[in-house]
Amino acid sequence: xxxxxxxxxxxxxxxxxxxxxxxxxxxxxxxxxxxxxxxxxxxxxxxxxxxxxxxxxxxxxxxxxxxxxxxxxxxxxxxxxxxxxxxxxxxxxxxxxxxxxxxxxxxxxxxxxxxxxxxxxxxxxxxxxxxxxxxxxxxxxxxxxxxxxxxxxxxxxxxxxxxxxxxxxxxxxxxxxxxxxxxxxxxxxxxxxxxxxxxxxxxxxxxxxxxxxxxxxxxxxxxxxxxxxxxxxxxxxxxxxxxxxxxxxxxxxxxxxxxxxxxxxxxxxxxxxxxxxxxxxx
Amino acid sequence: xxxxxxxxxxxxxxxxxxxxxxxxxxxxxxxxxxxxxxxxxxxxxxxxxxxxxxxxxxxxxxxxxxxxxxxxxxxxxxxxxxxxxxxxxxxxxxxxxxxxxxxxxxxxxxxxxxxxxxxxxxxxxxxxxxxxxxxxxxxxxxxxxxxxxxxxxxxxxxxxxxxxxxxxxxxxxxxxxxxxxxxxxxxxxxxxxxxxxxxxxxxxxxxxxxxxxxxxxxxxxxxxxxxxxxxxxxxxxxxxxxxxxxxxx
Numbered sequence: 001x002x003x004x005x006x007x008x009x010x011x012x013x014x015x016x017x018x019x020x021x022x023x024x025x026x027x028x029x030x031x032x033x034x035x036x037x038x039x040x041x042x043x044x045x046x047x048x049x050x051x052x053x054x055x056x057x058x059x060x061x062x063x064x065x066x067x068x069x070x071x072x073x074x075x076x077x078x079x080x081x082x083x084x085x086x087x088x089x090x091x092x093x094x095x096x097x098x099x100x101x102x103x104x105x106x107x108x109x110x111x112x113x114x115x116x117x118x119x120x121x122x123x124x125x126x127x128x129x130x131x132x133x134x135x136x137x138x139x140x141x142x143x144x145x146x147x148x149x150x151x152x153x154x155x156x157x158x159x160x161x162x163x164x165x166x167x168x169x170x171x172x173x174x175x176x177x178x179x180x181x182x183x184x185x186x187x188x189x190x191x192x193x194x195x196x197x198x199x200x201x202x203x204x205x206x207x208x209x210x211x212x213x214x215x216x217x218x219x220x221x222x223x224x225x226x227x228x229x230x231x232x233x234x235x236x237x238x239x240x241x242x243x244x245x246x247x248x249x250x251x252x253x254x255x256x257x258x259x260x261x262x263x264x265x266x267x268x269x270x271x272x273x274x275x276x277x278x279x280x281x282x
Numbered sequence: 283x284x285x286x287x288x289x290x291x292x293x294x295x296x297x298x299x300x301x302x303x304x305x306x307x308x309x310x311x312x313x314x315x316x317x318x319x320x321x322x323x324x325x326x327x328x329x330x331x332x333x334x335x336x337x338x339x340x341x342x343x344x345x346x347x348x349x350x351x352x353x354x355x356x357x358x359x360x361x362x363x364x365x366x367x368x369x370x371x372x373x374x375x376x377x378x379x380x381x382x383x384x385x386x387x388x389x390x391x392x393x394x395x396x397x398x399x400x401x402x403x404x405x406x407x408x409x410x411x412x413x414x415x416x417x418x419x420x421x422x423x424x425x426x427x428x429x430x431x432x433x434x435x436x437x438x439x440x441x442x443x444x445x446x447x448x449x450x451x452x453x454x455x456x457x458x459x460x461x462x463x464x465x466x467x468x469x470x471x472x473x474x475x476x477x478x479x480x481x482x483x484x485x486x487x488x489x490x491x492x493x494x495x496x497x498x499x500x501x502x503x504x505x506x507x508x509x510x511x512x513x514x515x516x517x518x519x520x521x522x523x524x525x526x527x528x529x530x531x
Contacts, residue, residue: 081368083361
């Protein structure tokens with residue numbers, strides 16, 4: 001079986017000895033896959049190695065059928081990668097930047113022009129495509145990069161924390177733009193909501209390793225029919241996490257905890273990390 | 283190589299930005315024009331022709347070196363370089379596109395110095411062609427130096443200081459605004475000339491002084507300077523390609 005991404009014991013050790021990615025192996029074949037983890041978990045390093053920007057210390061990976069070390073040129077023809085916190089050239093317009101990128105990808109100038117306009121309209125930047133990028137909001141700037149990937153028609157798109165630092169409304173706008181991508185997507189995020197909203201499959205990363213993976217539904221299976229109770233006051237059989245008492249209780253007990261003044265929340269991917277934190281502490 | 287990309291990039295980032303950010307062009311013209319004025323006053327106009335020919339060389343070399351700021355900004359701050367790494371753009375396409383942008387961006391300065399040169403009757407077909415050759419070699423070699431620097435620095439803040447220092451050392455100290463023979467007899471016969479020739483502006487200025495008839499023709503010196511200029515351009519470009527950090531390790 002040919003996988004979209006096949007990672008073979010890939011490792012990155014930075015000078016100074018820090019192991020950023022610790023011999024990870026994985027086979028990814030979903031349309032949208034998300035790497036989720038806290039800052040420093042190794043998500044960006046893994047994504048940069050897969051998108052041929054960073055050389056692994058050992059191991060390799062196959063992206064869209066090509067080896068990232070042996071067939072770098074082929075891989076680069078198949079992918080589009082938007083770096084973390086990438087920012088457009090302020091003095092140029094989104095139209096100019098998307099067109100320039102497409103011409104760089106060997107599109108004919110005429111095709112590049114029409115594809116740039118089409119992609120910018122798709123992500124809702126039709127009215128702003130001829131304004132200097134300096135005048136765009138943070139969300140619009142990120143959407144410009146998504147437009148760039150849409151227009152490129154790349155088989156595989158890598159998005160490194162595409163909504164970090166954006167306000168909630170801008171995040172929704174960028175999510176909507178990402179959903180318009182027809183390519184396979186690998187994105188990193190530390191927003192659980194983002195992973196839930198966009199992904200077919202989620203990989204949980206911590207300390208350079210993959211801790212767990214699956215669909216959002218399967219990962220949350222262990223919390224089935226449960227709710228999260230949070231309280232400043234101690235609750236019997238609860239965990240203490242960062243000064244807060246947390247307990248996972250059956251859904252039937254919701255009313256009782258509300259009466260007692262606790263906060264009741266639905267289960268999200270956050271809880272996998274909270275539980276992992278608890279495991280580590282214990 | 284992807285010439286369409288190189289031309290498209292330089293049209294947008296070299297030509298279109300001239301009207302959108304004219305202050306940068308004025309800033310790049312200020313130093314050579316100020317030095318031209320100082321040379322004119324201090325020598326009662328005697329060395330003004332040196333300063334016009336050298337001013338053009340100084341301007342191009344200075345713009346090339348200061349492009350390190352843009353190259354670093356694109357790599358470290360905007361992360362635009364990474365965007366192009368993960369595509370079919372090669373490091374040579376990217377460097378040539380940036381270099382041609384800076385050349386396009388120098389057009390207003392080239393026009394100013396060409397008009398001054400024409401006013402003083404310095405330009406013939408032969409000298410114009412030679413100056414065009416020097417401009418191309420200078421923009422490639424100094425942009426390559428800029429890429430080497432931008433590939434080495436880790437913090438964007440350092441680049442502004444480094445380029446200012448290099449710009450002075452590599453474009454004003456060389457014999458751009460004075461006769462090159464003033465350097466002879468220091469550090470041996472031509473030792474200081476060879477030392478300063480690490481900057482492409484030095485061989486460019488010395489050969490121009492001979493071609494423009496400002497200094498007597500010296501076959502040996504002209505040949506040596508051409509070898510320096512062409513050799514440096516190739517070597518600096520090769521090192522820059524290696525250090526551009528197209529794939530980090």
